[in-house]
Amino acid sequence: MTPLLQVLGVMRRFGGVVAVKQLDLSFNAGELVSVIGPNGAGKTTLFNLITGHDAPDSGRIVFAGRDIAGMAPDRIAALGLARTFQHGRVFANLSVRDNVLVGAHTRLDVVRRSPPVIGPLIELALALVQPPGVARQQAALDAELRDILGLFGDRLLPRLDHPAFSLSYANRRRLEIARALALHPRLLLLDEPTAGMNETETAEMLGIIRTLKQRGLSILLIEHKLDLVMTLSDRVIVMDDGAKIAEGPPGLVRNDPAVVEAYLGHREVGEVVA
Amino acid sequence: MTEPLLALDAIDTFYGPVQVHFGLTLSVLPGQIVCLLGGNASGKSTTMKIILGLLRPRAGRVLFDGADITGLPTPQVIRRGIGSVPEARRLFGTMTVRENLLMGAYCRSDRAGVAHDLERMLTLFPRVRQRLEQRAGTLSGGEQQMVAMARALMGRPRLICMDEPTMGLSPLYVDRVLELIRTVNAEGVTVFMVEQNASLALQIADYGYVLQTGRIMLSGPAEELMRDPRIRDAYLGGERAKVA
């Protein structure tokens, strides 16, 4: 089976600092893989390279058979890659409904089937005229968004027309995931989805991510709450200082001395002296 | 019972709607080296911001030498005798090393004393003397850390706050920095440091606190903490520590 995502020998340096060093990573459809590591390990840089918000200095990134290294983020999104952001980035002044609908932007016919040059004008004309085809797709999306938001119980549905800035922090993070789901992603990248959440909220999010996994969604996750990581993941990749220092099933990785050293500074810290 | 030089009392901190500290309480006795440890997203760096007045807590108090300094503007906190070595050094890059050091003494008006202290710093940090007229931004990471420490000491602080002093340094400079912290402490300066690297910090500290998602999970004398398996759980998660 060809992997869904492949990172091959990717390197990125900022001035004198090498943020990501010759990284190799392979990801198959249906997996849930977590990327962990101490501060400054290069995890978010890696995400930014995959999603097109940054370009690698060398190496290749292949997604669904296409070379995407250095491709613009909006084109990568159109290929079916959705991401959420550390600390959450929802559209503050848009309603919950509009936030989710923007997630579906790449699926709109007016956008997908847009000819070059006159495409924008046609899109404008269709937006003003609203012919039956456009209206139909809009109605279908409206129905679908209720299903998506239903995943979160009654946290977001009753607030459909509330602006996102009025939502609690945890709800904003949930909204971000709803928006990502509206894209119908082939691969979902979650950047610290439970950052800033308390125990209950984290447990809830755990349940949601698990549900998504059960539905067959491919997920790549950055997380610091290692309990979460160990419970959910098929595989764990540990980064430190820009390089991959361990990879494998959660149980194996947790006790790997190299991992202890990366986090605590020395593999003997916390070792009970006989 | 000695009065703590620095104390945080039931601090609750928020970034907008997100709570970062939950009833954070710790104290630093005069003459000690105290470290605050924790993994990513534990709230360590925010603690420094609270102490220095860069961020205001929503509840709780910060006490320095018995006085309530909660919410004071940063320049006033500094003037009370706290020196700061910020995370990632934050030297004034296009100013020379000399100018950086003298900026550390910005609040002082005793020119003779400042000149004397400058000379002392250069003796204590010989590498810095070599680079005195260079632009601070051109120094290596380790050298910058030296300058940052010296800069903070130029203010003759009673307490020096260091935010992740070993981050990004080569092993040689890590050793140097730790040695300097010991020396400075031996001369009477109390040290409060925030560190991710538990091993290094506990080697020189007298006392340690371990922060996990905004709460102190563990505290105690450094040697005890070093051997306490719960410290792994605080960093790596596990059965014994609470799931965050």
Added chain:
Amino acid sequence: MGSWFDYTVNGLIIGNIYALLAVGLALIFGVSHLINFAQGSIYTVGAYIGWTCVTYLHTPLPVTMLIVLAGCGLLGVAIERIGLRPLAGAARIAPLLATIGISLVLDQVVQLVFTPDPRALPNPLPDWRLHVGSGTIGAMDLLIAGIGIVSGAVLFAFLRFTKLGWAVRATALDRDAAQQMGVDTDAVNRTVFAIAAALGGLSGMLVGMYFNHIDPAMSFQATLKGIVAQVIGGMGNVPGAIFGSLLLGLTESYGVALFGSSYRNLFAFVLLLVILVLRPNGLFASSRQAPPEPLTGTFIAPSKPVVVPRFVIVVAVIAAAALPLVPNISYVLQTLTGAWLYAMLALSLTLVAGTVGQISLGHAGLLAIGAYASALLALDLNVPVGFAVPAAGVITALLGTALIFPAFRLRGHYVSIATLGIGEIVGLVILNWESLTRGPIGVSGIPPLQVGSLALDSPVRSYWTCLAVLVVLALLQVRLLRSHLGRTFRAIRDDDVAARAYGISLNRYKGLAFAVGGFAAGISGAITAHLYSYINYETFTSQISILALTMVILGGLGNIAGAIVGAVALISLPELFRFTAEWRMLVYGVVLLLLIRFRPQGILGTV
């Protein structure tokens, strides 16, 4: 025709003057990341203080200079304290807009006190000239050069050798770290504003003496030139500002030598745009560096907009349509017709600045393109007015978008600067492209408004026509915002990084928004041309751009009903109170300041 030496000297002297302005801007930007649009107004105040000293107090030159320095320095501190400090917690574009408001107020106060007439500001220096090769240097040249060098040296010494100077440098490099050294950054702000204002005021006085001419309208150009010099040298870079100023002065001088004096400003603004597009960090930064953190996309104060019930809107439109039935209100109808035309511009701007978050400061340029397009189509190509007007709308949409397109990569305040420059360039091109636009003479004899044989130029008919066009444009914009484009535009405004991550191509949608906005503004300009029957390059000034922005903020950024309400309010209320033109602008400036300070979401709320 002078020699090249003369042109070089002239360029360097003008450059010197720009440097006094630009250095102040650089200091302020370096320390607080703020573009001080009021710098030119302070320059004007300095010129007038100088004039007052020379004409009434008869003070010797050194004393005059000291008074100007001190007076303007105090003004700078007052501006910082009263105008800007209260905005410390607000969205980052608020101070930029506040300085625009302050500049309006200052200019108008000067105009009210001293009248708009230009005045002479003689210099007290002896009238000899030094002959060097084939050119000459005058006493004034030497004085300005001398002051420039001395100011530079004093500033250098201040920054290098004094404690406060170090505090300024440290704050500009790293505000937080400076605070952690015990620096009082509020005091640093005040100091920097005082220095910038003092230097700016001095440069105004010197310019007045150099050209023996001052007038209240000097400020806008001065601010722009200062900004151009800043952009060339890198925002916040003091030596860069000096270099940029000298380069600008020389470019202008040689440009004038080669092409004529009306090309002076054209060169300046083209240079601005070239730098913004190719090297937004200025000539001295490497091109791979990220630009300094711009003001984040939205000025908008999050708010729940006031929902105007549909029947209220219907009633209002019917009432407006029925108004001409009331006898003897020709004056009211004319005022409201003007309001409808402004409302079209406001619709355009609220779309671009409100919905998409691109704060355009040069929107009057779109009016000019539309006006000239329609006038020239009707006059030169005999296109019937009924076709010329919509065609002008389309031309404005295409041309306006093409002009702004290279600036789409910019964010935050750089967008505003770029649009300011483009607005000026449009006016200057119109001035200079005589074969097409008849240059400074303007276009006269523009056919009146009519569709086929139906004349629409009577007060009642033009009123109805404009109202009808406005209603149609507004309805189209409502429909647009309700479609997927509405949320797409607003997503770009709220967070363009997240928008891109969800497949939204920024160029495509910004282009579309400017095209739609360009169409509405073009129509407004076109109709205006046919109603006025005469237009020239000064018909649509930058003040109109600022006024439109004030209307849009008053109504609520992005709010369609708000744009119309804002236009009607700001056009008709001053008429109601019978304000003369000078007082009107003053009121606009004060309104803008009060809005930004106390109600940035406007009357009807942002959308």
